[in-house]
Amino acid sequence: MIHLGKYIEIAINWLTENFASFFDALSFGIGGFIEGFQHLLFGIPFYITILLLAVLAWFKAGKGTALFTLLGLGLIYGMGFWEETMQTLALVLSATCLALLLGIPLGIWTGKSKRCEKVMRPILDFMQTMPAFVYLIPAVLFFGLGTVPGAFATIIFAMPPVVRLTGLGIRQVPINVVEASRSFGATSRQLLFKVELPLALPTILTGINQTIMMSLSMVVIAAMISAGGLGEVVLKGITQMKIGLGFEGGIAVVILAIVLDRITQGIARSKK
Numbered sequence: 001m002i003h004l005g006k007y008i009e010i011a012i013n014w015l016t017e018n019f020a021s022f023f024d025a026l027s028f029g030i031g032g033f034i035e036g037f038q039h040l041l042f043g044i045p046f047y048i049t050i051l052l053l054a055v056l057a058w059f060k061a062g063k064g065t066a067l068f069t070l071l072g073l074g075l076i077y078g079m080g081f082w083e084e085t086m087q088t089l090a091l092v093l094s095a096t097c098l099a100l101l102l103g104i105p106l107g108i109w110t111g112k113s114k115r116c117e118k119v120m121r122p123i124l125d126f127m128q129t130m131p132a133f134v135y136l137i138p139a140v141l142f143f144g145l146g147t148v149p150g151a152f153a154t155i156i157f158a159m160p161p162v163v164r165l166t167g168l169g170i171r172q173v174p175i176n177v178v179e180a181s182r183s184f185g186a187t188s189r190q191l192l193f194k195v196e197l198p199l200a201l202p203t204i205l206t207g208i209n210q211t212i213m214m215s216l217s218m219v220v221i222a223a224m225i226s227a228g229g230l231g232e233v234v235l236k237g238i239t240q241m242k243i244g245l246g247f248e249g250g251i252a253v254v255i256l257a258i259v260l261d262r263i264t265q266g267i268a269r270s271k272k
Helices: 006-016 019-045 047-060 062-081 082-114 115-129 134-142 147-171 175-183 188-225 230-239 243-271
Strands: none
Touching: 006 019, 006 062, 006 134, 006 188, 019 082, 019 147, 047 243, 062 082, 062 243, 082 115, 082 147, 082 188, 082 230, 082 243, 115 147, 134 188, 147 175, 147 188, 175 188, 188 230, 188 243, 230 243
């Protein structure tokens, strides 16, 4: 009988014991990043935030989305979940930023190197198909309870789409455009930043949209390790059998997801 889990447990325990100072520093940095987003969102009055998001939705996704944003966020405030929504939004934005910081360079690398793509493909498959709850185990062992392990698990779960779609966008750049740029004396850096990335931008933005949606879905699960936000409202409704509270939290998550999805899709369409 093969006890694979035993060896994984030994490896995680070894990392926890020997890299405790590294994980403490990482926890401090990620925690400060998340708190910065939270202070920013909490410092803006709710009506200004709603108005700004509605205006952004108007310009990027149309009048219908702007009206939905206005009414939907107003409903969230009316239900008394504004603070939890801002906590969730802060965690989603911070986890998405960190996932993009790692994912876009990896995607560029996979788009330019077939060897890297062959290595990364099974890793990304593993990251996407592993049940999301499993990521909570090492996150808690490395960072304890709170928003930091929630962000850590979210980054791992949400990063694959942007890696895949960035690589796809780079590979879809027409060969004749690349050759013409090189014939005019463009360096590798100029070719990447002035030709390949601008042409791949719509595909990359689609990957960013998917990363945001996956971050939001994982943030709800991360409430199990005290990540807070709307996920905690839903979890409380489940554990305490408060059906109404659970549905209210779920409705708030759906509204936030639709608003973020429509705005990011609108930005991607405008870049095409």
